[in-house]
Amino acid sequence: MMQNLRLTLKSRPVGRLGPEHFDRVEEDLGPLEDGKARVRVVYVSLDPAMRGWVSDDTKSYIPPVQIGDTMRSLGVGIVEESKTDAYKVGDWVSGTPGWTKYIDVAPGDISVVPQLDRIEHYMGVLGLPGVTAYHGLVTEGQPKDGETLCVTGAAGSVGSLVGQIGKAHGMRVIGIAGTQEKCDWLVNELGFDAALNYKTDDLSKGLAEFAPDGIDVHFENVGGAPFKAAFRNMAAHGRMIFCGFISAYNGEKDPDPVDMTTIIRRRLSLKGFTMPDHYAAYPMMFQELGKLLMAGKLKYRLDIEEGLENAPVAFNKLFDGSNTGKLVIKVSEL
Ligand SMILES: NC(=O)c1ccc[n+]([C@@H]2O[C@H](COP(=O)([O-])OP(=O)(O)OC[C@H]3O[C@@H](n4cnc5c(N)ncnc54)[C@H](OP(=O)(O)O)[C@@H]3O)[C@@H](O)[C@H]2O)c1
Structure with a gap:
């Protein structure tokens, strides 16, 4: 049986977020349901906004993560198994998998992205930043x-x-x-x-x-x-x-x-x-950013931390400035 690891929100932090605010859930993944695909997560993103997502502010631009839910985060992965025409094995996908090693997705849950020279582009120039x-x-x-x-x-x-x-x-x-x-x-x-x-x-x-x-x-x-x-x-x-x-x-x-x-x-x-608020404009923006990237006009660097379990500690690099570039967690090898 395939094993998964997820980090779920245990309590809401006051001040900085830490490992004590998350539960580590190890679970067997059952067989994949018809109509879904199984994604192995490669990178998850650590973004300053995630500090707001674990508050209890229901009036912000996005609902808070609920206690007991997998921590929300952006990320990229690869389809390992599929029982839907929407995804095929080997597809690269980008979306909001959360702090998990694997996620089963239905059509529309996550986007298939073109296979460029580096999947890392989708965490930086061709991602939220x-x-x-x-x-x-x-x-x-x-x-x-x-x-x-x-x-x-x-x-x-x-x-x-x-x-x-x-x-x-x-x-x-x-x-x-x-x-x-x-x-x-x-x-x-x-x-x-x-x-x-x-x-x-x-x-x-x-x-x-x-x-x-x-x-x-x-x-x-x-x-x-x-x-x-x-x-x-x-x-x-x-x-x-x-x-x-x-x-x-x-x-x-x-x-x-x-x-x-x-x-x-x-x-x-x-x-x-x-x-x-601006999802509708993402395709146009990715096209424009892609042109600048290919023209050598956009450089970026990544700060890669290894291992999902290290995400809560690594997250604080954003707040002490010790991240040197886009902060991500490598969850698995591409
Ligand atoms: N509006 C949106 O939709 C949206 C989307 C994405 C990101 N954002 C916002 O964009 C900003 C940058 O996000 P990012 O992902 O690119 O993070 P980032 O800039 O890669 O990392 C955060 C940086 O903020 C600086 N910092 C931390 N605490 C500070 C403080 N007290 N005073 C001054 N500088 C401080 C640190 O750099 P130094 O070493 O220079 O201090 C740190 O490296 C964040 O505020 C984030 O919430 C907004």
Whole structure:
């Protein structure tokens, strides 16, 4: 009998998430039902938003994971057995398998994706980070040649793509990140025009020097001091795109809020978005991202941790900044 391993939500965390919040379920997989396919998961994604999914907030953009349910996560896998015409053995699939080694799917549960040179593309450029960066910057931000773009969380999976898409649109790009190594990677490898380290640099001074006329488009991923420095350096009629605020996801409160009258004085536009609202545009965005990838204009790096059971601990790399690229768990070999 085939063995499965799943991690199910045991309790809701206060502060950081850890192994104590999950049960490890080892189970025999029975025979595959007619009309379904059995998928072996290859990678699952660790995304900051998952911290919100284990809260009890029923008013957010997606319902919370219920206690006892398999932890929700995006991922990719390969079809190992099929009793439906919708999937054939060997297909690569991408969707939301959750923290599990195997999952049985019905037609429509998960998408078959083209077999490219690397399945890993579907965790980065051709996955959630890619469409998030594209939608946020291009659809919401309306970038224009010669404008100045600032992005926080710049060396992360979304931020690093935002900056590169900005460069492809002829923008001057400054990134804000948390280590010198990340800042060097942004400028030397990805072609950002400048990068500031929010832990060591004077952000207001650095932004004023790089963008003396102000920031035209700001892409926010983290909140806190980097957000406030950008807010105070926006150009008149600047657009601020709110993608994420990771500094607040574990319940932290900011004792020093920004002066909201700046929005009026500088005539700013502020826009928040979440990707589940934009599924219909995914095919168009994947096509555009694919073109940029093939043209060598989008680079990304993965931070791969091994073993599903390590997911709850590895997840916190997102919050201490020790992830160097898109954080994923390798569940099995392709
Ligand atoms: N709206 C949507 O639909 C959507 C979709 C996907 C992602 N997102 C959001 O996009 C943002 C980036 O996600 P990602 O998957 O690309 O993660 P990521 O940037 O690859 O990893 C998170 C990074 O955030 C930085 N960080 C963590 N805590 C911080 C703090 N207190 N202050 C400043 N920086 C901090 C760290 O980098 P440093 O070393 O630079 O500190 C860390 O490496 C998140 O806010 C996420 O929720 C939104």
